[in-house]
């Protein structure tokens with residue numbers, strides 16, 4: 001057991017990562033966070049991110 005850093009599953013890429021940001025109770029890894037920030041509203045990937053983020057919102061209000 002040499003794991004010292006805690007890994008959490010990113011809600012966007014669904015991969016365990018050790019570095020990232022917490023949004024409410026959820027976790028977004030640094031690479032996804034960067035991608036979301038850089039994604040243009042016109043980008044076809046944008047709705048995908050919004051859908052994932054909406055999932056957090058629904059978890060919060062339900």
Ligand SMILES: [Zn+2]
Nearest residue numbers: 010013029032
């Ligand atoms: Zn990620």
